[in-house]
Amino acid sequence: MNAETKISAGAKAIPVAKGIPLVGNTMEMSKDPAAFFVRCYRDYGPVYRVNVFGQKNYVIAGPEAGQFMNSKAARAGLRSKEFWQDFVDHHGASKTLTGVDGEVHQKMRAIMRDGFSRGAMAGRYHELTDIIDASITRDWGGKEVPVIEAFQYMIVHMLGEVMTGNAPLEYVRDIRVNILYILNVLVTKQRPGFFKFMPEFKKAAARVDELGESMVEEFFAHAEAGTLPKNLLGDVMRGHLNDPELIQKRDLKLVLTGPYVAGLDTVANSLAAAVYGILKTPGILEKVRAEADELFAKDVVTEKDVLGLSYIQNCLKEAMRLWPIAVAQVRTTNHDLEFEGYVIPKDENIFLGTSVPHFMEEFFPDPMKFDPDRYDRREHLKPGAYAPFGRGTHSCLGQSLAEVLMGICVARLFHRLDIALESPDYVLKTKTAPTPGPAMSFKIKVNGERNPAKSLRAENLGEAA
Numbered sequence: 535m536n537a538e539t540k541i542s543a544g545a546k547a548i549p550v551a552k553g554i555p556l557v558g559n560t561m562e563m564s565k566d567p568a569a570f571f572v573r574c575y576r577d578y579g580p581v582y583r584v585n586v587f588g589q590k591n592y593v594i595a596g597p598e599a600g601q602f603m604n605s606k607a608a609r610a611g612l613r614s615k616e617f618w619q620d621f622v623d624h625h626g627a628s629k630t631l632t633g634v635d636g637e638v639h640q641k642m643r644a645i646m647r648d649g650f651s652r653g654a655m656a657g658r659y660h661e662l663t664d665i666i667d668a669s670i671t672r673d674w675g676g677k678e679v680p681v682i683e684a685f686q687y688m689i690v691h692m693l694g695e696v697m698t699g700n701a702p703l704e705y706v707r708d709i710r711v712n713i714l715y716i717l718n719v720l721v722t723k724q725r726p727g728f729f730k731f732m733p734e735f736k737k738a739a740a741r742v743d744e745l746g747e748s749m750v751e752e753f754f755a756h757a758e759a760g761t762l763p764k765n766l767l768g769d770v771m772r773g774h775l776n777d778p779e780l781i782q783k784r785d786l787k788l789v790l791t792g793p794y795v796a797g798l799d800t801v802a803n804s805l806a807a808a809v810y811g812i813l814k815t816p817g818i819l820e821k822v823r824a825e826a827d828e829l830f831a832k833d834v835v836t837e838k839d840v841l842g843l844s845y846i847q848n849c850l851k852e853a854m855r856l857w858p859i860a861v862a863q864v865r866t867t868n869h870d871l872e873f874e875g876y877v878i879p880k881d882e883n884i885f886l887g888t889s890v891p892h893f894m895e896e897f898f899p900d901p902m903k904f905d906p907d908r909y910d911r912r913e914h915l916k917p918g919a920y921a922p923f924g925r926g927t928h929s930c931l932g933q934s935l936a937e938v939l940m941g942i943c944v945a946r947l948f949h950r951l952d953i954a955l956e957s958p959d960y961v962l963k964t965k966t967a968p969t970p971g972p973a974m975s976f977k978i979k980v981n982g983e984r985n986p987a988k989s990l991r992a993e994n995l996g997e998a999a
């Protein structure tokens with residue numbers, strides 16, 4: 535790392551985004567962060583300054599941001615610690631994967647790579663389908679279903695099973711409440727600090743803590759007996775035993791929460807956005823149903839089958855383009871950072887607006903149109919154009935897992951149920967907290983069942999290999 539990057543003389547002045555006295559850009563950004571970053575990119579170019587929540591922040595945005603994030607200069611010049619510190623401190627941990635950089639980050643990522651990958655799902659698509667069916671029976675039975683919430687329960691169940699080998703159903707509600715408070719109060723800080731003391735959060739956090747403790751105990755027992763499972767928790771436990779400084783005992787409980795922090799809101803929001811796009815846009819539902827029905831005509835479903843859901847995967851990509859979860863990635867500058875003739879000072883908060891090109895005509899013609907065929911036209915492959923999973927060293931470790939989880943969820947849902955928007959002219963409302971996406975008020979109508987729940991057979995991995 536070069537802490538003394540040479541700054542060329544005569545750096546350009548960084549434009550400051552126009553805002554309202556005192557509140558600055560807070561309101562415009564809170565209303566629609568994606569539109570705000572696009573507007574500023576158009577007005578000021580790839581580097582500018584904004585004032586949100588009383589804090590001065592620098593921004594690098596546009597395709598320039600995507601390309602920069604993958605560069606050596608970004609690796610040396612940016613850190614993630616500050617953004618995640620409250621979360622780490624709240625749990626009494628020493629670190630978390632998302633909040634460390636450099637060698638420590640690389641080592642932790644290597645330990646967690648398999649557990650977070652779609653390989654973790656191999657041979658388990660029949661189990662996932664059963665989980666989705668159970669969740670459909672439990673939460674999608676009413677005439678009107680709140681989509682985000684229903685997906686949140688489905689995902690907690692799925693992630694618990696895949697990542698930890700255990701989906702503690704009696705804790706699903708606590709996990710959901712706990713994660714939403716963590717994201718709102720400790721990570722994105724869109725809710726004030728005193729929310730930490732809300733009885734609802736304290737109760738949920740205590741329950742999740744109790745669950746974490748029992749799972750850690752169980753994993754120590756497994757370690758002693760030499761029966762540590764091959765999943766994320768097993769890998770992290772092995773990591774701890776091999777290098778107790780790197781993954782400390784006090785960090786272990788966080789590993790239980792980590793997959794939900796990373797995967798709950800992101801997947802629920804993206805799935806809900808895809809459901810909206812599919813139901814709202816003429817001509818799409820029929821194609822989704824045809825592909826889903828073809829998948830579940832099989833007795834056994836494999837990873838290859840789920841990745842082969844090309845139309846559904848395109849719908850998901852389009853949902854993540856139009857409703858990106860991480861509108862901007864947040865970092866702190868390690869040193870005075872020179873970029874395109876501007877100098878962003880050391881130790882400043884910086885937003886990397888990698889999703890700005892998602893809304894630019896130059897990359898995605900007719901950008902506000904939900905058009906899954908774009909991905910066959912490869913519009914997203916232009917440099918810096920498309921980054922729903924982030925860019926750079928911290929880019930989503932769960933991307934391949936998310937793709938198969940979301941693929942099978944969409945396929946199963948549209949195979950099983952006949953669903954529709956509340957009314958054909960319904961227009962999606964969005965939220966920004968804890969992360970941007972469809973509003974909690976988004977509901978769909980269940981008109982009935984298209985196909986009954988029929989369990990799949992387990993894949994024979996021995997035969998497939």
Ligand code: HEM
Binds near residue numbers: 854859922
């Ligand atoms: C549609 C679904 C998802 C989206 C759009 C998404 C998006 C992202 C983005 C943008 C980042 C980078 C954040 C940053 O650089 O500050 C990220 C990081 C991460 N994601 Fe995802 N994510 C999704 C699902 C998941 C799932 C299901 C998991 C696993 C359960 C997961 C695990 C992670 C992890 C572990 C990181 C941190 C990587 C690191 O710090 O090195 N994600 N994700």
